[in-house]
Amino acid sequence: MDFRRRKLLQVGAAISSYFALPTLSLANTRKSNKEGWIYELTAEEATAEIVDGFQTDVLGFDGQIPAPTLRCRQGEPVTIIFTNKLKEPTTIHWHGLRIPIEMDGVPFLSQPPIMPGETFVYRFTPPDAGTFWYHPHVNSVVQLGKGLVGAIIVEEAEPVLFEEEHTLLLKHWHLDQQGQWKQLMIPRYSARMGTPGEWGTVNGEHEPVYSLRENATTRLRIANVDNTLTYPIAIKGAEAWVVAIDGNPIKTPYPLEQHKISPGMRLDLALHAPKQGEKVYVQYMKGRFPFPLCTFESVASEISSPASLPALPLNPVPDLDLKNASEMDFVFEWEGAISPTKKDGKVDSKFWLMNKRAWEGMNKNSIPAPLATLELGKTYIFDLKNVTQYHHPIHLHGHTFTVLELDGIKLDEPFHTDTVLLGKNGSAKAAFVADNPGKWMYHCHVIEHMKTGLMGYIEVV
Incomplete structure (x- = not known):
């Protein structure tokens, strides 16, 4: 397998392709060389159709399920103007990002809780590229459990271009068959592995189906934003390579057999989309038995033959003594x-x-x-x-x-x-x-x- 890095030809075209991704919505943003990446974001009550045909009361960033995906670039400043429209305090923690303590989002330890109606401005410059996510650190069982979870993608300083990219947020919801809430936390389960949800979703949808262009070099960014469940991940229908673990590229990619992703963890995979009409399945393994999470269907494309899978540069993690x-x-x-x-x-x-x-x-x-x-x-x-x-x-x-x-x-x-x-x-x-x-x-x-x-x-x- 050749993991030689591909060079950027047109930065503008690359950024445009990122913002055309179908799997997740993007928050309101503007970009300038002087100011960096600027977002406006809220947390608020909303309703969403998580169980087909039924509406559920949820908590959502910008009132959305899934939450907006925030995209920025390694080494460039980011500003998130965050307004709390909930009826209770909240914060945002930027999971996995090495940023100043004042921006870490833990109430009292790093910042005051953001009260209802208040706005707090998060500012930081991410030193690392990769797949990260964001969530509150207040009333976490409820606020995360009811939907306040989202992806933040930090692109490489010199963009690494895949022909397809999909971000997959894995979450089981504590809902019954009519989309009504069940208990989010049962003490006898808390003393074990935690209270599991019963309705599995990827990006807020149950077993969604996406398309891939035939032969496309493809990056899957998988994040476990569940409160409880560990997902042993497997891929069927294509040879997938592990290229990053928890937002950090690995030195030597290796073929995926099965990889456990516990709450908070992420996994980046690289693969070639199969021939038109074939399918790729992302599966949740329970012992020897696979359960579907989502499916990708290959469609006709202009890509006549597979290119080399791009390599990811390592993050500048400090050298150990x-x-x-x-x-x-x-x-x-x-x-x-x-x-x-x-x-x-x-x-x-x-x-x-x-x-x-x-x-x-x-x-x-x-x-x-x-x-x-x-x-x-x-x-x-x-x-x-x-x-x-x-x-x-x-x-x-x-x-x-x-x-x-x-x-x-x-x-x-x-x-x-x-x-x-x-x-x-x-x-x-x-x-x-x-x-x-x-x-x-x-x-x-x-x-x-x-x-x-x-x-x-x-x-x-």
């Missing part, structure tokens, strides 16, 4: 204690611990102590240990891990990620340079695990 690195242990486990009852008689569920601490919660007058305080510019190796039988995708804000070891096996080719998936009794060694000062949230991205204890933060000073 492993010789002088400090190691820290982080153990993720089940508390197994009786949950306390609050004054109003409701149970305050706490099921999960990180280094024997459950997240205490916080407000503007009370910020808990950090799990660790790190020295700015120093390399750290986090020894991650899951001593439970359930998956935990461990996400660190503001930094990029280099995974050195998984389940006791040293990797021949370490990879970069912002979310490390720990399987049943799984372990990992993940290193990074603590080069971004601030108080950075550090948590499991199964939202119910996060909300019932499996969250904390590290401080870089």
